Amino acid sequence: MAQLVLKERTKRLAGIGQYGTLFAILALIAVFGVTNDQFLTYANFSDIIKSVSIVSLLALGVTFSLIVGGFDLSVGSTASLATVGAASSLVLHSQELLVALLVPIALGVLVGLLNALVTIKFRLPDLLATLAIMYVINGVQLTYTKGFSIYDNMPIDGGTAPGRFIPSFLFIGQGSIGPIPFVAILMVLFFAGAHLFLTYSKTGREFYYVGSNVEAARRSGIRVNRIKLYAYVLSGLFAAIGGIILASRIGTGQVSAGAPLLMDAVAAAYIGYAVFGTGRPNVVGTLIGAVLIGILLNGLTMWDVPYYAQDIVKGAILIAALGLSYVQKKQFA
Amino acid sequence: MLRLERITKRYGDVTVLDDVTFTLRRGEVHGLLGLNGAGKSTLIKLLNGTTTPTSGAVHVDDKAVVFTPAEAIRRGIITVSQEVDDALYLDLPVYENVVPWQAVNRIRPRALKQRAADYLERVGLNIDVTKPVGRYPLSVKQRILIARALASEASFLLLDEPTAALSTDDAAALLELLQTLASEGVGILLITHRSDELSRVTTTATFLRDGRVVYEGPYQALSDGRVHTLLSGTELAHDLEKATPTETVQLEATLTLPTFGTELAFTAYKGEVIGIGGVTGSGKTEFIEALFGLSGAPQTIALDGKRVTIQTPRQAVRSGFALVPEERRKQGLFLDDSIERNVLAIAREGKAVTRVLSSLRVKYDRLNQPVRELSGGNQQKIVLSKWLLEDRDVYLLDEPTKGVDVTAKRDIYELVTRLAKDGKTVVFTSSEPQELERVANRTLWLDRGRWQQKGEV
Numbered sequence: 001m002a003q004l005v006l007k008e009r010t011k012r013l014a015g016i017g018q019y020g021t022l023f024a025i026l027a028l029i030a031v032f033g034v035t036n037d038q039f040l041t042y043a044n045f046s047d048i049i050k051s052v053s054i055v056s057l058l059a060l061g062v063t064f065s066l067i068v069g070g071f072d073l074s075v076g077s078t079a080s081l082a083t084v085g086a087a088s089s090l091v092l093h094s095q096e097l098l099v100a101l102l103v104p105i106a107l108g109v110l111v112g113l114l115n116a117l118v119t120i121k122f123r124l125p126d127l128l129a130t131l132a133i134m135y136v137i138n139g140v141q142l143t144y145t146k147g148f149s150i151y152d153n154m155p156i157d158g159g160t161a162p163g164r165f166i167p168s169f170l171f172i173g174q175g176s177i178g179p180i181p182f183v184a185i186l187m188v189l190f191f192a193g194a195h196l197f198l199t200y201s202k203t204g205r206e207f208y209y210v211g212s213n214v215e216a217a218r219r220s221g222i223r224v225n226r227i228k229l230y231a232y233v234l235s236g237l238f239a240a241i242g243g244i245i246l247a248s249r250i251g252t253g254q255v256s257a258g259a260p261l262l263m264d265a266v267a268a269a270y271i272g273y274a275v276f277g278t279g280r281p282n283v284v285g286t287l288i289g290a291v292l293i294g295i296l297l298n299g300l301t302m303w304d305v306p307y308y309a310q311d312i313v314k315g316a317i318l319i320a321a322l323g324l325s326y327v328q329k330k331q332f333a
Numbered sequence: 334m335l336r337l338e339r340i341t342k343r344y345g346d347v348t349v350l351d352d353v354t355f356t357l358r359r360g361e362v363h364g365l366l367g368l369n370g371a372g373k374s375t376l377i378k379l380l381n382g383t384t385t386p387t388s389g390a391v392h393v394d395d396k397a398v399v400f401t402p403a404e405a406i407r408r409g410i411i412t413v414s415q416e417v418d419d420a421l422y423l424d425l426p427v428y429e430n431v432v433p434w435q436a437v438n439r440i441r442p443r444a445l446k447q448r449a450a451d452y453l454e455r456v457g458l459n460i461d462v463t464k465p466v467g468r469y470p471l472s473v474k475q476r477i478l479i480a481r482a483l484a485s486e487a488s489f490l491l492l493d494e495p496t497a498a499l500s501t502d503d504a505a506a507l508l509e510l511l512q513t514l515a516s517e518g519v520g521i522l523l524i525t526h527r528s529d530e531l532s533r534v535t536t537t538a539t540f541l542r543d544g545r546v547v548y549e550g551p552y553q554a555l556s557d558g559r560v561h562t563l564l565s566g567t568e569l570a571h572d573l574e575k576a577t578p579t580e581t582v583q584l585e586a587t588l589t590l591p592t593f594g595t596e597l598a599f600t601a602y603k604g605e606v607i608g609i610g611g612v613t614g615s616g617k618t619e620f621i622e623a624l625f626g627l628s629g630a631p632q633t634i635a636l637d638g639k640r641v642t643i644q645t646p647r648q649a650v651r652s653g654f655a656l657v658p659e660e661r662r663k664q665g666l667f668l669d670d671s672i673e674r675n676v677l678a679i680a681r682e683g684k685a686v687t688r689v690l691s692s693l694r695v696k697y698d699r700l701n702q703p704v705r706e707l708s709g710g711n712q713q714k715i716v717l718s719k720w721l722l723e724d725r726d727v728y729l730l731d732e733p734t735k736g737v738d739v740t741a742k743r744d745i746y747e748l749v750t751r752l753a754k755d756g757k758t759v760v761f762t763s764s765e766p767q768e769l770e771r772v773a774n775r776t777l778w779l780d781r782g783r784w785q786q787k788g789e790v
Contacts, residue, residue, distance in 0.1 A: 215663055218627075
């Protein structure tokens with residue numbers, strides 16, 4: 001009997017997750033909207049969307065790694081590396097748009113391959129291996145930049161840097177088409193693509209099988225290692241795209257710019273577990289999680305909560321999201 | 334004496350046990366029979382305190398007690414469940430798994446190891462007690478659990494299909510051990526699907542059907558037909574009519590088994606059911622795994638006259654093989670995923686899912702139900718179903734009836750026969766000779782990775 005009561009309670013808790021996330025978003029909008037008249041403005045919402053787009057893409061990367069049963073902690077540092085790569089191409093090497101996009105993307109894919117190498121070939125635990133890779137990447141970009149940011153007209157060797165952040169590159173993070181920020185369109189496209197891929201394509205479904213039971217997946221003829229490799233490469237790719245948007249938005253190549261995004265991204269992915277009550281990582285849930293976090297951080301900033309204190313809130317949210325996903329997992333056990 | 338007195342157990346609206354009275358006496362080996370869903374596991378849970386009755390009482394030696402799992406263990410009621418991995422600390426050494434922590438006041442590894450080794454010897458195991466349990470195969474893990482029960486000086490031992498994972502020899506040794514324990518005054522409850530075991534060791538048997546006791550008395554007094562009727566409530570149908578193999582060779586190979594360092598020549602015909610027999614450790618699983626690209630070594634196989642090299646499961650799947658692996662839950666299913674997702678793991682198209690499920694008589698509530706909720710027999714049918722949506726040429730079934738009740742067994746035999754009649758080749762492993770005799774056109778026996786005696790070709 002006690003078990004039954006417990007089960008009921010578990011169910012109710014899980015239900016909170018299912019509709020609670022959407023409810024929380026609406027509640028936050030209401031609270032922030034009432035307490036601050038600047039909150040419900042077009043300018044502010046466009047701001048929120050711009051920061052959400054970056055976090056959400058990193059979170060999308062994390063989601064791919066979570067789906068196959070891995071965990072990519074290197075997305076923040078990959079995003080940083082991508083901003084440095086883009087800035088370096090533009091400012092130091094005077095390259096055009098295409099190169100400024102391809103270099104960071106190639107770097108992201110490379111990090112993904114590296115993560116795949118250590119987790120799949122060397123069989124290191126995902127969490128620790130990608131943590132180590134995170135440090136390596138941080139070190140690489142610090143070494144390359146000697147710890148300095150890359151910006152227009154920066155002094156080098158007596159003169160100034162030859163190139164600059166070109167308008168077409170800046171458009172990605174700052175421009176808009178009509179009233180809609182360009183990044184919003186990008187974000188929706190990537191998420192729709194990822195969702196369709198995971199839900200309707202054979203390969204996409206295999207991601208879930210691998211995460212659910214590796215041995216059974218192998219015995220069903222699924223190329224388990226290849227799927228994991230895809231997941232890490234996609235994770236690196238999306239982190240790099242997030243990095244590109246970040247570089248374009250701030251117009252500089254800042255060292256470690258992506259580092260604080262890691263926690264937001266992980267929290268968004270875990271909130272995503274709860275959204276549809278499945279207790280599984282899923283793309284749409286991740287997007288909603290990223291929006292929730294974006295709105296919360298924006299509102300807190302408007303309340304003049306300092307950024308360092310916001311970390312406390314972020315940590316607390318992550319714990320709540322993890323707790324909720326645990327409760328939902330238990331429901332199926 | 335451990336007694337359930339007029340117990341009723343409901344989960345929500347579902348009555349799992351309905352006014353059941355059951356007595357387990359010291360010194361008896363009491364067989365418990367019933368199909369999946371008849372209430373066997375709930376009965377065990379009531380006896381070991383993991384669940385409490387909705388009405389009725391549990392008595393120990395004529396005193397009503399309210400059980401918690403800890404209280405049950407304190408009173409010497411020890412359960413050896415089917416899901417051995419759930420009960421073991423896989424990454425800890427064997428000896429720490431055998432000697433219960435309750436019994437240890439001070440931890441002296443040497444003494445502990447010695448005690449563990451002594452108990453293991455009683456269950457016929459002579460293994461390195463310092464190695465982690467996870468390294469050992471299922472049959473060893475099972476006996477480690479029984480050794481643990483001995484170490485905690487059980488007065489009642491509840492065993493859920495303890496012999497399902499064991500070879501015939503090991504099973505015989507275990508049954509003998511149970512009889513010895515019973516003669517020393519331990520009350521033993523034994524769930525098993527094997528009738529030879531029941532007639533050999535049980536002193537009494539209880540049949541459950543739909544949550545009610547339908548028979549209590551000696552098992553030996555019952556005919557096969559009567560057993561079937563008691564279990565299923567229906568009359569025993571006519572026996573299977575085997576398919577006749579064709580003369581066309583489907584598969585020809587000399588397989589390498591790296592585990593044994595041996596080579597096995599093997600030929601199979603279209604429409605043929607080949608039984609592979611042998612005790613645990615004889616190489617049945619290794620043989621199947623070699624065919625399915627799981628042995629690590631590349632295998633050259635002539636399929637339908639065409640030579641293919643198979644080194645990975647994917648290549649095997651692409652060449653038309655299907656596999657029902659030995660460890661269903663660990664290797665065959667995505668437990669938290671829905672029935673539908675599991676069945677669709679291989680096939681691209683999902684229209685025929687319900688048709689396949691009903692042709693196998695799978696009992697389920699809804700397609701998006703997690704397979705974890707299904708009984709063993711129905712789970713096995715899900716594993717089979719995923720290979721039935723697309724055409725396969727060779728079906729490799731590794732102990733497909735292990736831990737499956739009689740009606741589900743029949744459904745599986747029927748499917749095997751149907752596949753053979755459609756011209757498929759079925760390789761069927763089992764450690765039960767009667768079963769192989771029943772389904773296979775010919776049976777090959779393995780012993781340490783070599784053919785023991787060739788059946789007639």
